Amino acid sequence: MDKKKPVQLRPYHKTRYNYQKLRVCKHCHNFTILWEDSCAYCKRHALVPVMEQAEKMAKRSMQSDRLLFYIIGLSAVLVGQTFWQIVISFACMAVLLVLLLMVQRRMLHSETLHALNKLLRTHKEKIVHGLDLNQSTASAAMQEDAQLGYEIVREIASLVKNDSIRLQQIVLLQGFSLRKDMELELEPLLLDEFNPDLAAYIGEIAKLKRELINSKAISYLLTHEAEILHMKQGSQIMIDAAGAAVRKKNYIDRFPDFISRYADGLPKARFLRLYQIVRRNPGLSWNGLRDRVSAIYNEQYRSDPDFQKWD
Numbered sequence: 268m269d270k271k272k273p274v275q276l277r278p279y280h281k282t283r284y285n286y287q288k289l290r291v292c293k294h295c296h297n298f299t300i301l302w303e304d305s306c307a308y309c310k311r312h313a314l315v316p317v318m319e320q321a322e323k324m325a326k327r328s329m330q331s332d333r334l335l336f337y338i339i340g341l342s343a344v345l346v347g348q349t350f351w352q353i354v355i356s357f358a359c360m361a362v363l364l365v366l367l368l369m370v371q372r373r374m375l376h377s378e379t380l381h382a383l384n385k386l387l388r389t390h391k392e393k394i395v396h397g398l399d400l401n402q403s404t405a406s407a408a409m410q411e412d413a414q415l416g417y418e419i420v421r422e423i424a425s426l427v428k429n430d431s432i433r434l435q436q437i438v439l440l441q442g443f444s445l446r447k448d449m450e451l452e453l454e455p456l457l458l459d460e461f462n463p464d465l466a467a468y469i470g471e472i473a474k475l476k477r478e479l480i481n482s483k484a485i486s487y488l489l490t491h492e493a494e495i496l497h498m499k500q501g502s503q504i505m506i507d508a509a510g511a512a513v514r515k516k517n518y519i520d521r522f523p524d525f526i527s528r529y530a531d532g533l534p535k536a537r538f539l540r541l542y543q544i545v546r547r548n549p550g551l552s553w554n555g556l557r558d559r560v561s562a563i564y565n566e567q568y569r570s571d572p573d574f575q576k577w578d
């Protein structure tokens with residue numbers, strides 16, 4: 268097996284909306300989710316964030332509304348026949364202009380979102396094409412620099428949700444030596460199909476970031492349990508996941524048979540956690556899990572002082 272590479276991943280910036288990371292070329296309308304300086308298509312330094320472009324579009328449309336207002340207002344002033352008619356038209360125009368400016372200022376945000384929606388809708392094909400171009404960049408980077416390749420794929424994955432992107436992420440992650448302090452994720456990477464890299468990744472996550480093992484991850488392991496058990500580290504993966512699952516009573520309630528099957532492999536601290544939950548809930552049998560826990564306790568921990576205070 269290849270040796271895993273230690274990496275220091277650059278922090279991942281989350282945005283409120285996925286598309287906020289997209290930038291568009293002002294010249295050729297090519298889209299990108301990466302951080303390159305110039306447009307990959309026309310090579311010009313003309314990339315701006317889509318939000319910025321949308322705001323510009325909204326402001327431009329407001330400007331034309333104002334122009335229309337000036338034309339109508341000035342015509343009213345010009346048709347005035349007496350001095351007072353002209354003064355009154357002028358005053359009305361001034362008041363209305365202030366009101367218009369106030370309304371426009373309040374509407375800027377919603378108009379920007381409206382313009383953004385239009386921008387993304389009308390350039391759907393260009394966006395897909397731009398993200399394809401980003402993917403080619405990722406594939407090229409992967410050969411040279413797996414870390415950069417991963418960082419690129421991670422960005423693309425915020426907009427492109429499909430199994431091939433997830434697989435690329437998983438395979439790259441399996442090449443790194445993972446640490447607790449890394450920003451790791453699990454649920455967005457889950458596939459439908461069995462994949463040994465994903466199963467191994469779940470096993471690592473179960474040790475490094477227990478809190479990421481949720482019911483979806485457990486369901487994945489259970490759906491593919493037979494295949495996972497054929498893997499060299501398969502039963503250890505299942506044991507580590509069971510150890511992560513016992514942190515919540517909810518998972519014990521939902522998956523008692525799974526916990527029961529792997530309970531005797533749990534390290535002491537994880538078994539103690541399970542034992543405590545079982546003791547706290549005397550009315551629940553969890554389809555035989557209670558008996559299984561008692562049996563393991565009797566075999567291995569009866570005289571263990573850490574268990575005594577729970578007896």
Ligand SMILES: [Zn+2]
Nearest residue numbers: 292295306309
């Ligand atoms: Zn361009």
